[in-house]
Amino acid sequence: MGKLTYQTLRENVVDVIRMKIFNHELAPGMRIIEQDISDELGVSRGPIREALRQLEQEGLVEYVRNVGCSVKNITLEDIYEIYLLRATYEILAVKLCRGVFSETAFAEMDAALESMKDLKETDYNKSIACDNMLHEAIIRSTGLPRLIKGWTDLNYGNAINYYAGNPDSRAMIERQYPIHKELVDVCRTGNTEEICRAISNHYMKTIRRRLKEQGMPEDHFKFSIDVIDGWV
Incomplete structure (x- = not known):
């Protein structure tokens, strides 16, 4: 995947991660590794953390202390x-x-x-x-x-x-x-x-x-x- 253009950066990262979840490239229960996303998109981890916070508010991601973020299993x-x-x-x-x-x-x-x-x-x-x-x-x-x-x-x-x-x-x-x-x-x-x-x-x-x-x-x-x- 190519480097992201500035949309804002956070919105772009949200869109990318959300699409991975929708496509089940990131499956329910799977951990989301910030560094992996950072390497793939060529951005720092700051915008990725912000994007994950938004996705947590949307109910697509859940955060566990000392474990990190994973894709939520929606019922x-x-x-x-x-x-x-x-x-x-x-x-x-x-x-x-x-x-x-x-x-x-x-x-x-x-x-x-x-x-x-x-x-x-x-x-x-x-x-x-x-x-x-x-x-x-x-x-x-x-x-x-x-x-x-x-x-x-x-x-x-x-x-x-x-x-x-x-x-x-x-x-x-x-x-x-x-x-x-x-x-x-x-x-x-x-x-x-x-x-x-x-x-x-x-x-x-x-x-x-x-x-x-x-x-x-x-x-x-x-x-x-x-x-x-x-x-x-």
């Missing part, structure tokens, strides 16, 4: 918790806005959708950015800074799901446009209840798919998949 319960919280914030935002979004919000959603049309199989970072951009338009419609921050702090959840919740990267990329187009179409109706239900289904559909892939009935899962529906 379906982890994905469920993050999606439960994201959906809850977004449903609250829809109710606060009474299901009405501005032209600016729809322009942001449409821009994200347009970018999703051209995603390639390896466009993990772009896919995550488009996904977050679309959902963020819903949250920002409230204008409530603490609510927005609470949701934004969970942005790493998409990275975790892409890493652990999508064994078939091609299918995952291909799903992005149609499932988000469906959500935006419902948002355009202005029907608060329908939008909230669509958000709940949007997030929990991933959990249901993963349970099916594992051959686990929904009623055998530790948590209720329908819990959000009771809040709509």
Whole structure:
């Protein structure tokens, strides 16, 4: 791999390590050796430490004192918790806005959708950015800074799901446009209840798919998949 250009350097290093994790070049449980990354990328260990701290915050890496960093083993319960919280914030935002979004919000959603049309199989970072951009338009419609921050702090959840919740990267990329187009179409109706239900289904559909892939009935899962529906 060639030497990194300055983007910032830390962001470049984060992207490289994150992609190694997504591609399972760095597998769950594997130690991440700072010196190895430093030698490969031709950078000092400072930016690598900063990158690993960010990836720890994203939930992709875990740090153990006197041992160092390793790739975290993500469970379906982890994905469920993050999606439960994201959906809850977004449903609250829809109710606060009474299901009405501005032209600016729809322009942001449409821009994200347009970018999703051209995603390639390896466009993990772009896919995550488009996904977050679309959902963020819903949250920002409230204008409530603490609510927005609470949701934004969970942005790493998409990275975790892409890493652990999508064994078939091609299918995952291909799903992005149609499932988000469906959500935006419902948002355009202005029907608060329908939008909230669509958000709940949007997030929990991933959990249901993963349970099916594992051959686990929904009623055998530790948590209720329908819990959000009771809040709509």
